[in-house]
Amino acid sequence: MMEQMTLFDDRTYAAPLASRLRPAALEEFAGQEHLLGEGKMLRLLIERDQITSMIFWGPPGVGKTTLASIIASRTKAEFINFSAVTSGIKEIKEVMNQAEHSRRMGIRTVLFVDEIHRFNKAQQDAFLPFVEKGSIILIGATTENPSFEVNAALLSRCRVFVLKALEEKNLMQVLRHALTSPAGFGPQNVQITGRQMRAIAAFANGDARTALNTLEMAVMNGKISAEGIRITDEGLAQCISKKSLLYDKNGEEHYNLISALHKSMRNSDPDAAIYWMCRMLEGGENPLYIARRLIRFASEDVGMADSHALQVAVAAYQACHFLGMPECDVHLTHAVTYLAMAPKSNALYVACEECKRDVKNLRAEPVPMQLRNAPTKLMKELEYGKGYEYAHDTEEKMTHMQCMPESLKDREYYHPAGQGEEREIKERLERIKEWKEGSC
Numbered sequence: 521m522m523e524q525m526t527l528f529d530d531r532t533y534a535a536p537l538a539s540r541l542r543p544a545a546l547e548e549f550a551g552q553e554h555l556l557g558e559g560k561m562l563r564l565l566i567e568r569d570q571i572t573s574m575i576f577w578g579p580p581g582v583g584k585t586t587l588a589s590i591i592a593s594r595t596k597a598e599f600i601n602f603s604a605v606t607s608g609i610k611e612i613k614e615v616m617n618q619a620e621h622s623r624r625m626g627i628r629t630v631l632f633v634d635e636i637h638r639f640n641k642a643q644q645d646a647f648l649p650f651v652e653k654g655s656i657i658l659i660g661a662t663t664e665n666p667s668f669e670v671n672a673a674l675l676s677r678c679r680v681f682v683l684k685a686l687e688e689k690n691l692m693q694v695l696r697h698a699l700t701s702p703a704g705f706g707p708q709n710v711q712i713t714g715r716q717m718r719a720i721a722a723f724a725n726g727d728a729r730t731a732l733n734t735l736e737m738a739v740m741n742g743k744i745s746a747e748g749i750r751i752t753d754e755g756l757a758q759c760i761s762k763k764s765l766l767y768d769k770n771g772e773e774h775y776n777l778i779s780a781l782h783k784s785m786r787n788s789d790p791d792a793a794i795y796w797m798c799r800m801l802e803g804g805e806n807p808l809y810i811a812r813r814l815i816r817f818a819s820e821d822v823g824m825a826d827s828h829a830l831q832v833a834v835a836a837y838q839a840c841h842f843l844g845m846p847e848c849d850v851h852l853t854h855a856v857t858y859l860a861m862a863p864k865s866n867a868l869y870v871a872c873e874e875c876k877r878d879v880k881n882l883r884a885e886p887v888p889m890q891l892r893n894a895p896t897k898l899m900k901e902l903e904y905g906k907g908y909e910y911a912h913d914t915e916e917k918m919t920h921m922q923c924m925p926e927s928l929k930d931r932e933y934y935h936p937a938g939q940g941e942e943r944e945i946k947e948r949l950e951r952i953k954e955w956k957e958g959s960c
Contacts, residue, residue, distance in 0.1 A: 537736040538729045540703045541694075542586055544593060550697075550728065551690035552583060552683055562587075562681055569595050571630060573651055573658040575666050575675070578683030581727030584661035587683075588632040597628035597657065603635065612646045619655045629656045636660035637669035644671045651677050685726025692721055694728050698735055709748030710739055716756055723760040734759050774805075778813055781856070786821050790860040797856050798849070807848050811837035814855050825865035825940035832858045863940025871933035878931070885925030920956055 543549045546556060546563060555562040565571055571591060576584040592599040600615055619629035633639070633647075650656045651674065658678060660666075666675055686694075695717050698704040720738070724731035741755040777800050784792035800810060814833040822829040836855035840848040894904035909919035922929055936946035 536733065537698060537704060538732040541698055541701060541732065542589060543583075544590065546590060548697075549583060549586065549590070550693045551686040555681055555683070566591055566594060569597075571595060571597075571657055571659070573656075573678045574660075575636070575670065575678045575680045576659065576661045576683055577666050577680055578663070579685050579726060580663055581724070581729035581731075582683045582686055583728065584683060585634060588634075588659055588661065591630065591659065592632070595628075595630055597630045598622055599630045600632065602631055602633045609643055609646060612643060616646065616650045616655065619650060623655045630659060631656045632659045632661070634661050635663075637662040637664040637666075641671060644674050648674055648677075686724075686728055687726070688718065688721045691724055691726075691728060691731045692717060694731055695720060695735055698732055705735075705739060705749075708739070710742070710751065711748055712738075712751040716751055716753070719756065719760060777803075777805075778810075781810070782813065782817060782821075785817060785856060785860040786864065788860055788864065790857045793856045793860045794853055797852055801845065801849055801852070807840040807845055807852060808837065810852055811840045811855070814852070814859060817859055820869040821864055821866055822859060822862045823865045823868040823942070824945050825863040825937065825942040827941065829859055829862045863942070865937035865939050865942050867935055867937050867942065870935065875933045878928070882927075885927060888922065888925060890921055891923060916955065918952065918955075 622629050700706045720734050737759045738751050738756050742749040742751045781796040818829040818833040836851045839851035890907035892904040894900045909921040936942045938946045
């Protein structure tokens with residue numbers, strides 16, 4: 521019995537679409553105009569074959585490996601492609617010995633290390649002496665911040681180029697090329713609307729590989745007719761049913777997003793704050809982590825301007841603990857919105873930090889005698905508690921007793937900002953100071 525052939529049984533389409541369409545020249549490369557535009561540094565280095573050791577840092581699917589492939593096709597040096605996923609110290613030493621032999625023969629070696637952040641310190645250290653004496657020109661690719669993931673000694677010898685997530689116009693360019701290229705779907709007459717292409721670009725979230733993989737899946741699920749292949753909304757919806765958000769709960773993006781949430785609330789922007797919170801939740805962040813950060817924010821950035829903010833934040837944490845996801849998202853939204861709209865004061869944070877600095881840097885002052893308890897006869901004989909003034913015995917409910925150590929008696933840590941409820945606190949503190957100064 522003869523097997524039925526399909527459109528995708530042809531060997532031409534055995535490789536994934538993203539691999540078949542990998543650009544072979546700078547002119548075909550989409551995006552990264554800040555590095556590869558006419559006259560830009562990286563473009564000039566590649567065109568002149570003057571490559572130095574460098575790190576390509578950027579999110580997945582933005583062209584790090586493709587750039588290495590373009591360099592490999594243009595350089596007169598020996599080019600070695602090396603993967604941190606499958607290689608260890610033994611493989612590194614073998615490649616380094618090969619590169620050292622080539623150097624003695626007057627041949628340069630360009631070593632591309634994909635996912636260099638996966639190498640541990642010892643493995644990265646193995647590259648260092650060969651980079652220093654010029655046996656290799658190292659090109660590393662990483663999705664992680666090289667400041668944290670690449671050894672400082674190795675990083676100092678490399679130039680870091682930051683690749684950005686592709687914009688929608690770049691992704692649309694990639695998709696149009698895939699639909700017209702002979703290596704893509706050019707011969708198949710794929711019928712797809714601009715709206716559907718924009719939906720794929722939005723889903724790809726700056727990742728060209730994801731965009732091409734999604735297009736390939738949509739074509740495979742399209743309706744085949746004599747005229748070609750038609751992409752349906754229903755079929756496309758299955759391909760992009762859940763957005764793949766770039767979010768590493770232990771990596772840099774984790775800290776970027778919580779920073780964006782914190783600063784949006786500080787800037788009294790509830791819409792932005794809700795957006796960043798939802799981004800974190802959609803990326804799989806533990807809601808209790810977000811709730812803990814809200815509790816911190818309530819005192820650090822709202823403080824005495826609205827003391828109810830701390831109660832709201834703590835209540836949101838309890839609600840997240842009781843309910844969990846997905847129900848607790850609305851409670852976090854409640855707290856985030858409240859904190860964003862609350863009057864702001866960092867007076868408590870400033871007071872705490874200034875006081876901690878003094879405690880750390882100044883000598884540990886003894887507690888003034890009038891503030892010490894005297895539970896024993898000996899302590900009383902040593903005048904513990906002598907001069908203590910009980911505030912409740914006075915009409916004003918305060919006394920002129922000095923509570924600070926002598927060397928710090930004029931130090932002030934708390935400076936009310938005068939926002940929200942703290943306005944009244946500021947006025948009261950000023951009256952207290954005037955009373956104490958006027959009665960001295």
